[in-house]
Amino acid sequence: MKNLLTRILSGSIYVVLVVLAIMTIRYTPILFLVVFGLLTALCLWEVYKVTQEGDVMSPLFTIIDILGGVGVFLAFFLMYSGTADTASGSRSFWMLPIIIYLLVRVPLQLYSPITHAVHSLERSFYGIAFVAVPMGMANSICAVGSPMMLLAIFILLWVNDSGAYLVGSAIGKHKLFERISPHKSWEGFWGGAIASIVVAAVLGSYMGQYFPMSSNDIPLPLWGWIGMGLIVPIFGTLGDLSESLLKRTVGVKDTSHIIPGHGGFLDRLDSFLMACPATLVYFILLKTYF
Numbered sequence: 001m002k003n004l005l006t007r008i009l010s011g012s013i014y015v016v017l018v019v020l021a022i023m024t025i026r027y028t029p030i031l032f033l034v035v036f037g038l039l040t041a042l043c044l045w046e047v048y049k050v051t052q053e054g055d056v057m058s059p060l061f062t063i064i065d066i067l068g069g070v071g072v073f074l075a076f077f078l079m080y081s082g083t084a085d086t087a088s089g090s091r092s093f094w095m096l097p098i099i100i101y102l103l104v105r106v107p108l109q110l111y112s113p114i115t116h117a118v119h120s121l122e123r124s125f126y127g128i129a130f131v132a133v134p135m136g137m138a139n140s141i142c143a144v145g146s147p148m149m150l151l152a153i154f155i156l157l158w159v160n161d162s163g164a165y166l167v168g169s170a171i172g173k174h175k176l177f178e179r180i181s182p183h184k185s186w187e188g189f190w191g192g193a194i195a196s197i198v199v200a201a202v203l204g205s206y207m208g209q210y211f212p213m214s215s216n217d218i219p220l221p222l223w224g225w226i227g228m229g230l231i232v233p234i235f236g237t238l239g240d241l242s243e244s245l246l247k248r249t250v251g252v253k254d255t256s257h258i259i260p261g262h263g264g265f266l267d268r269l270d271s272f273l274m275a276c277p278a279t280l281v282y283f284i285l286l287k288t289y290f
């Protein structure tokens with residue numbers, strides 16, 4: 001009972017912080033910048049912690065890579081917040097954090113043992129590609145869609161997780177990807193996907209005005225919501241499986257134990273890391289062709 005209460009409390013704090021950060025971004029971006037920047041740093045730390053090798057330079061590389069990953073998130077923030085233009089008068093200013101990271105990180109590899117060089121760079125850029133870039137795209141969702149559409153992604157992911165767990169636990173028999181995640185089933189996947197589509201349809205039908213497609217408060221059509229309700233669970237599941245592959249490769253159950261009862265932040269955000277870029281592409285296509 002105590003473990004359940006701890007799990008509920010820690011999960012609730014996480015949800016409240018994410019929701020508040022998103023809902024206040026139109027008034028002040030500070031909370032969003034702090035919360036999502038911190039989530040980026042923590043997820044990167046977990047990735048680099050479980051993949052750390054014996055190279056004596058690894059601790060230094062980990063620090064630089066985490067700072068670089070946060071810099072990538074910050075670059076997306078600057079690009080879409082308008083800060084890049086006002087701060088320097090140049091649209092290229094947003095690239096500065098990425099440029100600094102590359103100019104520092106790659107030359108430092110010269111001081112690492114040759115036997116670790118390639119793996120060390122792979123480890124560094126894996127974290128950037130899998131964590132920092134998708135987290136940065138949360139800024140893109142807010143700009144191309146709206147902050148509330150970013151919240152909608154999280155809502156659909158949470159619904160999908162709950163539906164997949166309940167249906168999979170009750171009737172799950174056919175393994176989805178047993179080699180990587182033996183507890184996931186096709187029944188659970190479709191249970192989560194159907195729940196996500198239903199909730200997306202409800203949001204589009206009854207609350208569409210609160211979830212505009214753009215800053216001009218243009219609503220997403222119902223068929224667009226249904227499409228989003230399918231895209232989010234598909235790519236969310238791929239993100240979950242991708243993180244499961246990482247954990248199986250390095251032989252760990254959880255990436256960390258920072259969140260009591262839940263494991264690590266990467267365990268909570270793995271689905272988002274694939275669902276966010278996929279939904280961004282979906283929004284871009286919708287705004288371009290429809």
